[in-house]
Amino acid sequence: MRRGSTFNVTGEWQLSLPLALFFALFFLGPLGLLMIVSFYAEPHMQTWGTASQYVQALADPINLDVLWDTLVLGLKATLICLVFGFPLAWMIAHARPRWQGVLVFLVILPILTSVVVRTFAWVVMLARRGIINESLMTLGVIDSPLRLLFDETGVLIVLAQVQMPLMVLPLLTTLQRIDPNLADASAVLGAGRWRTLWKVILPLSVPGMVAGCILVYAACVTAFVTQTLIGGARNIYMPLFIFQESMDLQNWPFAAALSVVFMISVLLVVALLVSLGRASRAQAA
Amino acid sequence: MNWRFELDRWSFRIVFAAIAAVGMFFLVFPTIVVLITSLTASEFLQFPPKEYSLRWYWELKDAVQIRDAATNSFVVAFATTVGAIVLGVSGALAIARSNARWAKGLDMAFMSPLLLPQLAYGFAALMMFSLAGARLSIWLLIIGHIAVCVPFVIRTTIAALAQLSNSLLESSYSLGAGKLYTFRRVTYPLIRPGIMAGAFLAFMSSFDNVPVSLFLTDPQIEVLPIHLWQIINNELDARAASAAGVLIILTVVLLVIMERLSGVTRYMR
Numbered sequence: 001m002r003r004g005s006t007f008n009v010t011g012e013w014q015l016s017l018p019l020a021l022f023f024a025l026f027f028l029g030p031l032g033l034l035m036i037v038s039f040y041a042e043p044h045m046q047t048w049g050t051a052s053q054y055v056q057a058l059a060d061p062i063n064l065d066v067l068w069d070t071l072v073l074g075l076k077a078t079l080i081c082l083v084f085g086f087p088l089a090w091m092i093a094h095a096r097p098r099w100q101g102v103l104v105f106l107v108i109l110p111i112l113t114s115v116v117v118r119t120f121a122w123v124v125m126l127a128r129r130g131i132i133n134e135s136l137m138t139l140g141v142i143d144s145p146l147r148l149l150f151d152e153t154g155v156l157i158v159l160a161q162v163q164m165p166l167m168v169l170p171l172l173t174t175l176q177r178i179d180p181n182l183a184d185a186s187a188v189l190g191a192g193r194w195r196t197l198w199k200v201i202l203p204l205s206v207p208g209m210v211a212g213c214i215l216v217y218a219a220c221v222t223a224f225v226t227q228t229l230i231g232g233a234r235n236i237y238m239p240l241f242i243f244q245e246s247m248d249l250q251n252w253p254f255a256a257a258l259s260v261v262f263m264i265s266v267l268l269v270v271a272l273l274v275s276l277g278r279a280s281r282a283q284a285a
Numbered sequence: 286m287n288w289r290f291e292l293d294r295w296s297f298r299i300v301f302a303a304i305a306a307v308g309m310f311f312l313v314f315p316t317i318v319v320l321i322t323s324l325t326a327s328e329f330l331q332f333p334p335k336e337y338s339l340r341w342y343w344e345l346k347d348a349v350q351i352r353d354a355a356t357n358s359f360v361v362a363f364a365t366t367v368g369a370i371v372l373g374v375s376g377a378l379a380i381a382r383s384n385a386r387w388a389k390g391l392d393m394a395f396m397s398p399l400l401l402p403q404l405a406y407g408f409a410a411l412m413m414f415s416l417a418g419a420r421l422s423i424w425l426l427i428i429g430h431i432a433v434c435v436p437f438v439i440r441t442t443i444a445a446l447a448q449l450s451n452s453l454l455e456s457s458y459s460l461g462a463g464k465l466y467t468f469r470r471v472t473y474p475l476i477r478p479g480i481m482a483g484a485f486l487a488f489m490s491s492f493d494n495v496p497v498s499l500f501l502t503d504p505q506i507e508v509l510p511i512h513l514w515q516i517i518n519n520e521l522d523a524r525a526a527s528a529a530g531v532l533i534i535l536t537v538v539l540l541v542i543m544e545r546l547s548g549v550t551r552y553m554r
Contacts, residue, residue, distance in 0.1 A: 012378065012379050012382055012383070013379050013383060014379070015375040015376065015378050015379040016375065016376045016378075016379035016380060016391065018371070018372050018375055018376070019372040019373065019375060019376030019379075019395065019435070019439075020376070020391070022372055022431070022432075022435075023394070023395060023432070026410070026428050026429075026431075026432050027397075027398060027406070027432045029413055030406065030409035030410045030412065030413040031401075031405075031406065031409050033409060033412055033413050033416070034405065034408070034409040034412065037412060083304070084304055084305075084307065084308035084311070085308065087300070087301040087302075087304040087305040087308065088304070088305040088308040088309060090301060090305070091301060091302065091305035092305075103309070104550050105540070105544070105550065106309065106312065106313055107312060108540070108550050108553055109313075109316070109536065109537065109540060110312050110313075110315075110316065111553075112489045112536050112539075112540055113316060113532065113533055113536050114492070114493045114509075114510055114513075114529070114532050114536075115493055115495065115510070116493075116495070116510045116513045116514050116517070116529075117316075117319055117513075117529040117532050117533060118315055118316070118319075119517075120319060120513070120517050120525060120526070120529055121314075121315030121316065121318045121319045121322075122315060123517060123521070124318060124319075124322050124330050124331070124332050124526075125315070125318055125332060127331075129331065130331075130332065131318075131332050131333070161311050161312070161315065164308065164311070164312055165312070168308075169553055192289075192290065192293035192294070192297075193293050193294055193296075193297035193298075194293060194296070194297055197297070214400070215399075218399070218400045218401075218402075221402060222402035222403055222404050222405075222496060224404055224495055224496055224499065225495050225510070225514055228514075228518065229514065229517055229518060238402075239402070239404045239496070242404060242405065242408060243404070243408075243499065246408050246411075246500075247500070252412060255408060256408075256409075256412070259402075259404075259405035259408055259409070260405075262402055262405060263401055263402055263405050266400075266401070266402055267400075267401075270400060
């Protein structure tokens with residue numbers, strides 16, 4: 001047995017060479033270059049070695065607003081996904097096996113459907129004379145149509161809807177792994193459903209929540225299509241900002257500095273989510 | 286029992302069922318809206334349409350730009366999938382069979398394209414290619430797509446390899462089979478569903494990619510999602526709806542086929 005497994009281990013690491021080479025050349029390479037370019041002082045890249053682009057990116061309150069709005073947008077959308085995604089995943093996990101397959105299929109289908117298509121549905125629905133305004137007016141909730149398109153609320157709703165499956169799927173996996181006897185034991189010991197949820201189910205599903213939150217967050221902050229189609233030209237988030245600076249204004253060093261700042265802040269939020277998950281798990285244990 | 290027990294039970298059920306129902310409704314409803322909207326008979330898009338017809342689906346046959354963009358997207362997604370399978374499966378074989386620390390590190394590193402903002406990567410790739418003096422072409426686009434799509438193949442293949450019993454390989458080796466033969470006759474047939482699931486995900490995610498394509502395409506090589514994005518952003522042509530309808534139907538059909546062939550939904554959790 002032992003001899004066999006050592007035999008397997010040796011001499012197969014070479015198989016990772018093509019991938020490692022490709023990865024170094026075409027993924028790490030560009031990202032390294034991004035760092036280098038961000039230290040040029042001017043758009044036509046003459047003097048290297050100043051942090052002036054970073055100073056410009058971080059000193060201007062308008063730029064900071066865009067960054068802040070993007071990071072907060074992602075957090076809000078992630079929270080909405082968690083609030084709706086958890087009960088949904090719970091219901092799927094406790095559905096009858098036949099239904100479970102259908103429900104999982106319905107959750108997965110949207111991820112595979114083009115983001116442009118899904119966002120497009122909302123452009124139609126959120127329009128001034130779209131179904132949402134029309135039905136609210138028929139019900140008498142509002143007198144005149146609300147401006148839902150080109151507004152942050154709209155972006156938030158659509159982002160949450162578009163990225164929801166990324167929350168539901170990891171949660172579902174975690175919930176299905178929880179031993180059903182634990183909930184029974186909790187009930188036998190006199191805890192109600194809500195108490196069992198708070199004391200048993202929620203702490204045990206932290207890994208799934210963290211995984212889901214990270215995936216949803218990373219997807220939301222960089223969701224160029226949804227942000228631009230629903231947010232319009234007035235609600236600018238980092239992806240569009242970087243795109244404008246790099247492609248429309250051809251200011252590569254500044255766009256590179258923005259990209260680096262954006263990447264680092266996204267990674268910081270992800271690290272924060274991971275450590276929050278660790279802390280709450282340690283507390284539960 | 287007593288009323289508090291009943292209250293607890295029913296409030297839990299009602300609240301969870303209500304939120305889950307709203308969540309489910311929101312997940313499915315937009316797709317239905319697109320399908321119904323695309324059946325409109327009028328020039329502009331509304332839901333629900335006043336009159337129904339297949340007119341805009343018929344008009345797609347003359348929409349040369351949409352068709353060209355779709356062809357490009359299909360070619361790019363196909364080539365990306367092939368590249369991702371070759372690189373991803375070989376990489377996954379090396380990573381999954383090793384417990385070494387470098388393997389864990391590589392595993393993490395190869396997953397990073399899923400977490401980092403893809404838009405920043407797209408911009409970085411554009412800078413590298415143009416500073417290297419290369420002109421944008423479909424090949425550079427494919428390279429960019431492989432970089433962000435290969436994690437799907439790595440992940441599903443590693444998941445499939447994790448379920449592969451070592452003793453099967455040992456039996457094969459001890460019966461005198463070589464490494465290549467063992468891979469062909471033992472390992473590959475057993476991990477094929479995982480590879481197919483990863484390939485499917487890579488294909489769909491390349492076909493739908495915007496953040497990388499945004500930088501690595503030009504008016505000569507347009508891809509479908511960006512073309513549709515422009516249509517919706519600018520004039521809101523009703524053909525965007527019928528093109529979206531076609532995409533939805535194709536996605537459903539492909540997903541059903543892949544589920545039958547490889548149980549793809551198991552690998553998506």
